[in-house]
Amino acid sequence: MSFACETPRTGPAAMFALHLQGQLPLLATDRLLLRAPKVEDFDAFARIACTERGQYFGGPMTREDAWADFTQMTATWLLHGHGIWTIGRGGEIAGFVLLGFEPGDLEPELGFLLLPEAEGCGIAFEAATAAQHHALNGLGWTTLVSYIDPSNTRAQRLATRLGAVRDGLVDDAQVWRYGSGGVAA
Template sequence: MTPHTAYPWEAPASGAAAALATQLVMSVPTLETARLTLRAIQLSDFDTFADILMSQRALYMDGPFDRETAWSEFTQCASGWMLRGAGYFTILLRDTGAVVGFVGMGMEYGDQEHELGYFLTAEAEGKGYATEAAEAVRDYALGHQEVPSLVSYIDPPNTSSAAVAARLGATRDTLSEAAFDTPVQVWRHQLEAYA
């Protein structure tokens, strides 16, 4: 993990601002799966987030990024809750509390629909955590949050991410893919109860 750089914007709030930040974080739901806890993104998660986005793991996400761009992505993942009622969660192992990645339902600039996205640390890959976390978020997004549609935008060479989407029962939507200027796979998710 990259050592924390003490930039002022990465430092925790204090006083009344900290109390308000805590209140806002508490308004984001916590989801539980058999092995994982999905909770609101917190400032203390940024080093892990930056490590992923500044590495080759972000190759299929238009990365790797520098720390400044990773910060911009981080704040966008967190702010979705306030702006759209849909954002990202930090993925923690229930037994140890270790942060292993991020998963969420977002709508970034340029997205045509809500996107189910997921990315993990290198150590967490290959254990089924992405599928487990993404399934919980898919069900929450399409069920409780009633988002009108949910897709995963996947870079064609990212076969691991496509395999997660397929395990979730998502299907390729080649008609939607044609609307993009660059190659992208659009995997359409449905809530299993309504499929």
């Protein structure tokens, strides 16, 4: 079941939203385009958050809770100058990558969420590398971590591949710390 808030709008407010989306950093890699999230992207986010795929970040969520999570990660662009990007590949959504602070985070986080059909072909690595490069070079951050559920071995392998090392626990999540040099994009 979808809600009215998930329906794209028309008119002046929609044009204003489009203008704001155009102000967000657009990151391009060889195969991917990391762009501002749109209302239309929420269904893909819900396919992650509302299923077993969401178990590693507070899910599976209800569609309402997923909407709240999606809009919170989108709103941080206005509040902090960073947030969630939609990962586009050949006109299709592959997932999401984010730079952010969530309640309880002690340091800025690099997060990655992929749709099942996008796994296993390097998309998460490519998108996360671009976001990591933007955080360390574009935003001038000196620290970046991923908070990973101890049972999420795929995310742990990706963090290792991205150059992170495990550095303790915070609220039952493993902290994976990226070096200041990071992976070059």
